Amino acid sequence: AFSHRGLTPKVVFTAADADVIKTYVRLGLGVGIVAKMAVDTKLDSDLVVLDASELFESSITKIGFRRGTFLRGFMCDFIEKFAPHLTREVMAKAI
Known part of the structure; x- marks a missing residue:
């Protein structure tokens, strides 16, 4: 998705767990990419959530x-x- 747009992301931390990613963001370590279903509007009201679905292919669960x-x-x-x-x-x- 990034290379298609001529972008090279600088990845410093990776985590497979959305809660860990959101914790990194809360600690001010950067931005995180999580699945839409990993965001709880009540519990994550302190985070700004932007739709970036056009950057990624659809996934199948x-x-x-x-x-x-x-x-x-x-x-x-x-x-x-x-x-x-x-x-x-x-x-x-x-x-």
């Missing part, structure tokens, strides 16, 4: 679980909330 696993109700609820098109019927067929 997948849900995984071990084949043959009995999916408890709360697991199905989570999956349905995360991806409403994955109904219990769809999950049952996948297992």
